[in-house]
Amino acid sequence: MTAGPAPGFPVVGMIGGGQLARMSQEAALALGVSLRVLAASPEESAARGGGDIRWGAHDDPAAVAAFAQGCDVVTFDHEHVPAPILAALVAAGITVRPGPAALAHAQDKVHMRAAVSASGVPCPAWAVVAGPADVAAFAEAQGGFPVVLKVSRGGYDGRGVWVVESAAHAEQVLAQAPLRPGVAWLAEQYVPFTRELAAQVARSPSGQVAVYPVARTVQTDGICTEVVAPCPGLADEHALAAQQVALRIAEALDVVGMLAVELFDTPEGVLVNELAMRPHNSGHWTIEGAVTSQFENHLRAVLDLPLGAPEARAPFAVMVNVLGGEHPDLYAAYRHVMARDPGLKVHLYGKDVRPGRKVGHVTAYGDDLDVLLARAHHAADYISGVIDE
């Protein structure tokens, strides 16, 4: 036997079976809508969680086309679906949200930089570079090294990003990785930021928006490791500027669903670093910390349902990622953490442990930020195996 959606209720298809799909499934169960997930292997987080899982790769045109049949709308766990596959879905009459034209900005950093700059939103200085001489010229125009080198497509969690300190270093980076066709090198101004911020908005096809409180994020080796929301001590004008940047980008790029804009906060103002058009690690705190989670609002947005309130529910929420460590048995450590801190919310994604891999996150909320940070970091470190008491 197979079960279908409730009468009159839509099916959302999500391409990609990672933890974002898994957490989206929690939201879909509450909303009463059906989430169908295209996963590539039974080891993926959403597949481990069960649900309406269909098997296939996100870059297999036939698998994606077959998956999309019967979905009322198709959306994404990640931004790696090739543009020709997206174009074919649209040509076949499938509703794809965010649409391919919007999603292109999350897939290609050059495309994103050009569009964001054109919309008048402040960015670091940037240039497409073809070789070491271009990097040296770019650096000189910025007053010298360091500068940041990025591949335009396919990087994530710090992969595909280098801070280069000299022309020789740039040469070394450019030489190491032969680029695939369609991928370019991007040089960006190195920004000595005060802190990193994330501004998230949900936007529906009809243009309704819900704006989340601005969060402070910490990246370690390019991986988001800590998020505090709302950002403590952020001047009102910087918070408002960050939210306005996210709103302007959502409108300029016609984003549908969740948009996360990662920003550098500097004494002179905020600058756009990266963006993502899906639920994002910087918004996991919203599950317990906001009235409506980013996962619920992504589903509501892509279904063109009215959006839920994005307000924070606590003075602070602290989210810390659990990264895989040396020991594979998360369950024993998990028991210990639960016993130690009954108010902590632990989310594990059902993934096999590999060192440095995101396998879960913890969230603590309340009013004493130092205590929340200590609780969340202790728990994450204990589950990871970094500490044993």
Place this chain on the structure above:
Amino acid sequence: MTAGPAPGFPVVGMIGGGQLARMSQEAALALGVSLRVLAASPEESAARGGGDIRWGAHDDPAAVAAFAQGCDVVTFDHEHVPAPILAALVAAGITVRPGPAALAHAQDKVHMRAAVSASGVPCPAWAVVAGPADVAAFAEAQGGFPVVLKVSRGGYDGRGVWVVESAAHAEQVLAQAPLRPGVAWLAEQYVPFTRELAAQVARSPSGQVAVYPVARTVQTDGICTEVVAPCPGLADEHALAAQQVALRIAEALDVVGMLAVELFDTPEGVLVNELAMRPHNSGHWTIEGAVTSQFENHLRAVLDLPLGAPEARAPFAVMVNVLGGEHPDLYAAYRHVMARDPGLKVHLYGKDVRPGRKVGHVTAYGDDLDVLLARAHHAADYISGVIDE
């Protein structure tokens, strides 16, 4: 392909595919444990939600035995699994929580009344009655009619319960329904209560308990229609007494998992009405209203994981059930409710609409109880179709 649990993580088997299994699935996804559900048809709430669904009836010995293989622990969405099937599971070495001896009290009201009375917990006066003469004698001992008549097994949502006003009325009730073997008639004192309360505790095999704030419940035609938690205006000694009753029953009956005790509050104190050993309608408010939901704590308890904090997160949470009405299209009404009240949490269960059937619930939380009640009732009535503006 099929997906299994994450390495080292357990599989919880839940017999019954109703909305309690569906909401348990949300909790299991976050915890990283696997929930496997035995559902009888693809129209059931949990089946509609997707997940690791196995097909079979809860009263089919072979189906239940096959289902239990591969589950680390078996628990329940309802209390209707026949005792011989539970005994066979235990004999086969399956871990069943709550265990059959405990569950018997949730299955049979005579058994429950005897055990609760024996444990010294205050109950309405009660007696097993064989016919109208017994009912008349019982009524006389209580100072006259009305008295309550109940079937000992199989009733729920008001079914199997009658308030009888006279000997003639009792005769009529007793005549209408031939009882199945093993089912008895129970007469109970009619309690003119001040209000109805629900006290919930989670209890683990190791004896750890988590005690939820006491909620006020309203039943309409025997169906729970409104819950407010914590109960407004409840004297501390009555709240404490209700919690102590739940704790004493949990220990006396060796309950593992969630226990819900429905109580009558009277000027003289609290009296036990009914009990359930699973997540219960009176605890749906805990999803948003408590630090740890009843669904999460039920899973934690049956897995013998440390329990989560049961504290309320808001001054009040109001839960109102959405009952099926005349029109089958919940989705259109749902959009309207979302647009009207972005802070309301709407839960729909994916069920086909039938008049009077529980098809979802809404929760509003905050500090102004009158406003919360108005918001929740308006939304529930609108989705049901009772009102159209």
